[in-house]
Each structure stands twice: as structure tokens, then as C-alpha cells.
């Protein structure tokens with residue numbers, strides 16, 4: 001099993017830069033030349049037929065990388081033009097030295113966008129405007145240059161990070177939309193969460209030869225898990241029997257929302273739970289029986305009927321289709337005190353956010369699975385605040401309610417008492433009803449199969465997204481949650 005990838009803040013990457021130049025005993029300009037070369041090699045690999053290159057250079061070292069790229073292109077006789085967004089006379093240090101290197105190689109440098117032709121589909125555009133030094137709102141003349149890059153006909157390669165994207169949070173206003181981002185020395189958290197997932201295109205990492213020991217000196221913001229690093233379930237012994245694989249109870253499905261509860265139960269079954277019970281409104285029993293006869297569906301009118309059902313299960317998931325009416329509140333109030341691990345989703349989170357039910361309760365053995373809107377309600381803030389710094393929001397929910405918090409998104413964050421994890425999974429086809437219900441069922445099934453809440457959260461998020469990717473091979477639009485069920489089964493082993 002691989003180790004997860006560390007993700008850093010901009011400041012931490014600058015610290016890694018310093019440790020690297022010290023450890024390698026090289027001047028920082030040498031690191032800049034390595035960066036420029038790493039980006040140029042990727043450019044040639046991706047677009048070997050590129051007939052022209054336009055490099056947009058800013059006023060800092062990100063711009064310096066751009067000048068190195070231009071010099072390397074000129075050395076290969078590839079027609080290249082640099083648009084110096086900040087006049088070269090204002091450059092300092094390594095960036096100035098890189099600019100002089102480009103001039104020596106005969107690179108044509110223009111300082112006005114009017115001197116830069118629009119280019120065509122064969123013109124590769126390089127975004128070397130802003131890197132880890134970007135802060136605040138995008139200012140002119142960089143903002144205008146970003147807009148021009150986004151209007152280019154050809155592909156875009158972003159150097160280190162798409163200009164306008166926050167390395168620390170993944171938030172962005174106006175920013176470069178790149179096809180490829182070549183990032184150096186340390187992967188930035190912002191490349192993999194928030195708007196970063198859409199703005200970066202493919203992310204290519206190059207350590208620039210940074211020795212392994214420098215990474216031990218700097219604390220990452222998060223660690224990124226993928227198929228190779230997420231812990232899987234063990235193989236089953238030949239003499240296994242169903243009780244060994246957990247009894248999951250799903251509670252939900254108020255009038256009109258029975259499908260959500262049934263899908264969560266089906267998902268738990270497909271993720272390998274030994275026994276699944278479903279406590280839901282009586283009117284949903286026939287559907288549950290038809291859709292998933294393996295599930296023991298039990299009618300629940302009020303909290304009293306739920307009480308005896310809380311005895312047997314090894315894990316309880318509350319929320320799919322629960323609604324926010326007294327029925328749902330009663331069921332959550334009772335389930336919330338059960339002495340087995342819990343998974344709270346959807347309206348169970350909205351009820352919890354209301355503060356009337358389970359007020360002040362903190363549990364180490366529950367998994368909360370908010371999307372951005374539910375996280376905002378749990379924190380009593382705007383969704384804009386959550387989007388501005390998703391990692392901070394996930395940590396705040398975890399500090400408020402304890403346990404494991406999964407903040408769902410294209411870059412899903414998992415906050416726990418030892419730090420923050422990030423998992424990129426899924427695709428835009430999964431932006432449809434029922435996806436969250438499936439995730440809830442998978443988490444519960446994995447806890448029932450003796451994974452810790454954190455292990456279950458990590459594997460479930462990855463598995464859920466991968467099942468969505470496989471199901472989307474037939475097309476993203478019209479992807480239904482139930483299309484993913486066969487894939488959950490194939491991937492959970």
C-alpha cells in the first residue's frame with residue numbers, strides 16, 4: 001500500500017524551496033531553471049506538434065519560470081513570444097536573471113497585449129503570471145492577462161498553479177482554466193479541492209530533485225489518498241458467516257422520501273454488510289421488499305417502535321430521506337444515544353444543526369457527511385464562507401461535533417482528530433439525487449465489517465467516487481445512483 005501524498009500551503013512550499021536549495025547546495029536560480037525545464041518537458045510531451053508558444057509572465061518567480069520556458073523553446077527553435085505582464089525593468093533577483101537568459105536566447109518579449117496576436121489551436125499558451133505568491137483579489141494588469149489566456153484558442157499549461165487560484169484553499173475568483181498544471185517541489189492543497197479541481201486540468205508533479213529529508217521538516221495541510229494508498233477490506237475466510245460482517249441499521253424515509261432510505265440500504269448490501277435492517281415509514285415497505293428483499297424492512301411510526309430495533313445493529317446510519325419533521329427528530333434523538341458507531345447524513349445533519357436534538361453531543365464514533373450547504377448550517381455560516389476555505393470548514397465542524405467529518409465535493413475533505421485527508425473522486429455525472437445515500441450505506445457497511453470510522457470514511461469516499469467513474473463510462477448525463485450499485489460490489493473486494 002502506498003503512502004498518501006502530502007499537500008502543502010504556499011508558505012510551506014516556499015519553506016520546502018529554501019530547504020531544498022540548502023540541501024542541494026545550489027542557488028535558487030538553479031531551482032528555477034529546473035522548474036522551467038520540468039514545465040517545458042511536459043509541454044513538449046503533451047503537445048509535440050505545438051507550432052508556437054506564447055508565455056504570459058508575471059513580475060515574480062512564477063514569471064521567472066516562464067522566462068526559462070521561453071528560453072528553452074527558443075533553444076529548440078520553437079517560435080515563442082513572451083508577454084511581460086509586468087515590465088521587465090521591474091524584475092528582480094532570479095526572475096530578472098531568467099529574463100536576461102530568455103533575451104540572450106533571442107526570445108521576443110512584448111509588454112502590451114495589443115502586440116500579441118490571438119494565436120491559433122496550435123499555439124500553446126503558458127500561464128506564468130502568478131504562483132504561490134498570489135494573495136487577495138486579482139489586480140490589473142494581471143486580471144486582464146488572465147482573461148486573455150482564457151480566450152486563447154490553443155491549450156493552456158499553468159506553471160505551478162493556475163493564476164488566480166489560492167494554493168491554500170482552492171478558492172478562486174477570476175482565474176486561469178488550464179489543461180495541464182505542472183507543480184513543483186510540493187503539491188498545494190488548493191490544486192485538489194474547491195475550484196482547483198476544475199481549474200487545474202491534469203496535475204503533473206515534479207519534485208525538482210528535492211531530497212526526501214526536506215519533506216520531514218515541513219507540516220502538510222492534508223494528505224491525499226487514492227486507490228493505491230487507501231486501506232482495503234481483508235479477504236474473507238473460507239468459513240465466514242454473515243454475522244461476522246456486521247448488522248447495519250438504516251433509519252430514514254419519511255413520507256415521500258422512501259427511495260433515499262432504500263438506496264442507502266441497497267448500497268450497504270452491495271458494500272458487503274452481513275445483515276441490513278431498514279427502519280422507515282410503513283408505506284415504503286412494499287418498495288423496499290421489492291427492490292431489496294435481502295433488507296429487513298421494519299415499519300416505524302414513532303420513536304417507541306424504533307427502540308427495540310436499536311439493540312441488534314453494530315452500526316446505525318440516520319438521515320437518508322429522514323426529513324426535518326417531528327418523526328425524523330424523534331428517531332434521531334433516540335438513535336443518537338445508541339452505543340454503536342453512527343453515520344449521520346442529510347436531514348440528520350440539518351436537525352443536528354438546529355440544536356434542539358442531541359444538543360451539545362460530541363461523539364468520537366460518529367461519521368458526519370455534510371455537503372457544503374449542510375456544513376454551513378452546522379457552522380451557522382454562509383456557504384460562501386465554506387467555499388472560501390473548505391478545509392477550515394471541515395476542521396471547524398470536526399472540532400464542534402468531534403468524530404470524523406466528510407465534507408463532500410469534487411475534492412472531498414475528511415477531517416478527524418489526527419488531521420485532514422483529501423480524496424479526489426467522482427465526476428460531474430454524480431451531481432444528482434441519491435449519491436449521498438449510497439455513500440452513507442457504504443460507510444455503514446464498512447464500519448460493520450470492522451473498519452474504524454476513519455478507515456471506513458476513507459475507503460467509502462474513494463469507492464463511491466470510483467464506482468461513479470466506472471458507471472459514467474456510459475455517459476455522465478443521466479447517471480443514476482442505482483447505476484453505481486453493481487460497481488460498488490465489484491470494487492469493494
Ligand SMILES: NC(=O)C1=CN([C@@H]2O[C@H](COP(=O)(O)OP(=O)(O)OC[C@H]3O[C@@H](n4cnc5c(N)ncnc54)[C@H](O)[C@@H]3O)[C@@H](O)[C@H]2O)[C@H](O)CC1
Nearest residue numbers: 017035059060061062130131132133134135137138139160
Ligand atoms: N526558489 C523558489 O522560491 C522557487 C519558486 N518557484 C516559482 O516561484 C513562484 C513563487 O514566486 P513568488 O515570486 O514568491 O510569487 P509569484 O511569482 O507567484 O507572484 C508574486 C508576484 O505576483 C504579484 N501578485 C501577488 N498577488 C497578486 C494579485 N492578487 N493580483 C496581481 N498580482 C499579484 C506580486 O506583486 C508579485 O509581483 C512559484 O509559484 C514557482 O512558480 C520555482 O518554480 C521553484 C523555485
Ligand SMILES: [K+]
Nearest residue numbers: 127130161163
Ligand atoms: K501560474
